[in-house]
Amino acid sequence: MIRFYNTLSGKVEPFVPLEPGIVKLYTCGPTVYDFSHIGNWRAYVFEDLLKRFLLFSGIKVSHVMNITDVDDKTINGAHAKGISLEEYTRPFIEAFEKDRDTLGILPADHYPRATGHIREMVDIIKLLLEKGFAYRKDGSIYFAIDKFPAYGRLAKIHLEDLRPGSRGDADEYEKENVHDFALWKAPKEGEPVWETEIGPGRPGWHVECSAMSSKYLGRTFDIHCGGVDNIFPHHENEIAQSEAANGVKFVNYWLHCHHLVVDGEKMAKSKGNFYTLRDVLDRGYDPREVRFLLLSTHYRKMLNFTFDALEQARAGRNRIRDFSFDLRDVKRDGPANPEVTQLIETARAGLIAGLEDDLNISESLAALFGLIKSANRLLAQGSASRADAGNLADFVAMIDENILGINPTDVPLRVDPAKMRSTVSDVAIKVESSGDLDLEIQKRIDARQKARAEKNFKMADEIRKELLDSGILLEDTKDGVRWKKVGPART
RNA sequence: GGCGCGGUACCCAAGCGGCUAAGGGAGAGGUCUGCAAAACCUUUAUUCGUCGGUUCGAGUCCGACCCGCGCCUCCA
Incomplete structure (x- = not known):
């Protein structure tokens, strides 16, 4: 029985997909105005663990991740460089894909881009206008949250408790209620404009996720993920838009991962503790060491990124790696030792039990390390044969391929040392070449x-x-x- | 002010009512080794932020307090 903590209920609940054997998953993707930082990657690695475990459990996963390629930041970035939005975002999209592969994250089935789904967004906005959930004001269209009584249910926020925005609306659009949010923004000097049925302008941020998720996954789907900072307002607004427009429940399970901080503080460029994946790899770390670090702290716990923690992750991963490596040297012939077989089954059960419990990776890793310790002991005293070693190696490889993705058998090394300073995924170990x-x-x-x-x-x-x-x-x-x-x- | 999270050994981190408090890292001693490395063995929390309470029994539930942190319309 798989159980997840659902932000909507605030509890750990048994996970039951809408359709047996298949899960529809939507995860908030990058806004491509810059390289993704390690905090973003923490979220994507968590989502990858979730997806891998579902797949491992024999469940099909239909996975959609959006690419936000039009918003204030991308527009400003393109404007500052005097190039088109498309030209500006393309390299960041490419970098995202490359870094994703470098970290061993399984690709989603679809990566819909906001700019490619204007029509779908317009359709939702039309529906909201028709149903009276949205109103026009000075060429923009807003969602009227007081028309949607369930507003705040996800974030557990009561409107009367919200502090009125003291810094005002940066875009200076007029709204009837300070908490209303823009579905469609009126044309503005220097901004891209789409001519649509609801008038010229560009989409607000939240509406893309409502439009694209329903297009690819249906009006109601199983799991929606993101960082905790997306709970409010982004996901709250998505719920309001989608449920108001469609009249059906939007998402059954909301899973949010906690933040990553650096040296105990929130990452900020001004603090000098801001790292992209490339920044970290430049220091000579293997991407899979980074993955292991991001993976090994439970997703609902704040992860404190430090280089000391990365060293510890390296050491932990090395233990798994060295174990895999040592197995190759077992020479003794003979039948499989039932004790080894039993150890493997115990580890398998422990691993699964941990992951089933809201992705308790610590419990799972403890099961794996427990196996390594016990097996090493048998190996050291010569009680394991080549057959046992083969079984152990197969098990570790199977777990890694299906769940961990830390590639412990990257040995032997075939990497040009010069390339270890490379900034991109060339760092990835090329196992069978050179x-x-x-x-x-x-x-x-x-x-x-x-x-x-x-x-x-x-x-x-x-x-x-x-x-x-x-x-x-x-x-x-x-x-x-x-x-x-x-x-x-x-x- | 509202909502929420966390404080478990030197570091990271499970456990969330009941056998001797998982696991990883680091440290110490030993085996092996020309020396290292890896591996193995031994070792490192009478104690879980503090103080009360509930209970036959509490890191585990309740209350208060002390720290640290997040969100409250940029943010994974």
Whole structure:
């Protein structure tokens, strides 16, 4: 039984999809006025975990993520550069897609863009005008929230408790009620304009999600995700628009992930603690280490991003990685040890139990680490055969491919050390290529082995150091030397 | 002011009424090793922000208080 915390009810509830075996999922995507920062990625990684777990549970997922490519920021950005909105947003959309892949996030089925769905938005606005939920004022159209009694239910906000906006409406549009929000904004100097049935102008921010979600997922769908900061007003407004227009419930389950802060403080460019994914990778971290960090704190808990935490994530991921790696060295023949089989089943059950409980990843990881510890013990005392090692490796790989996505078997390293400073996804480990680099490393290892055999430990250590400096760590085992990639030392 | 979140070992982090308080990192000692590394073994919370209360029994429920943080129309 899968259970999720539903913001709407404020409780953990059993999850029951509208249609058995299929989940319709809408997740708030990026506003493409800049590179996504690690806080955005925290949300996307959480959503990826959610989606992967649903898929793993045998449920089909129909996933839609919007791309907001028209709003105040994109308009201002394009205007400042003197280029079109499309020209301005394109590189950020491309960067988003690249970074998403770098982090091992499964792509959604649809990435509808706001600018491509003006017609659908207009349709909703027309409906709202007809039904009396919206009104025109000076060329703009607003949603009248006092016409929608359920307003505030998601955010648990009562209108009378809201502080009147003291800083006023930046756009200087006139509204009947300060809490009303724009569905359609009147044409303005320097802004893109669409000529539509409801008049010229451009869409407000919230309406795109109502329009695009209903187009791709239907008027009522299962899960809507986003960051906690979207609860109010964005998601509250979406509910109002959609339910007022369609007359049916909009979303059954609202899942919101908490913020990521940096060094205990909210990220802000002015504080100098603002990081994009690229900023972090530039420091020499593997994207999957970043993913592991973002993944390993429960989504409803604030995540404090620090480089120390990233180091810890690296170490934790390395433990899984080293375990996978060690399994390759098991040479003993023989039948599978029932004890190992049992350990795997226990771990599987623990992993699933954790995720079923509102994506309690800590419990799941504890189950995985528990398996690693127990299996290592059996391995060390020679009670596990090659068959066991194979089963263990398969299990870890299966869990990683389906759930974690941290790619623990990225070893052996085939990465050009120079590329480790790269800013983009070229950093991603290319596992089965670069035979030349392999050969080069093997030659150095052979040279070191020769030196060791001659008791020339000085030279042996020099070669080891030299390889380490280029990201190759050597380990001497009973069965010979093995090597693996390590991240550059922390700077 | 309204709504909400968090305070568990050196760090991160589960547990949310009942066996000896998961797990990861870091540290210490040991095994292995030419030395490292990895792995294994041992070890690190009579205690869960503080003070009261409920209970046979409380990090776990209730109340008050002290810290830290978020949202209240830019924001994942």
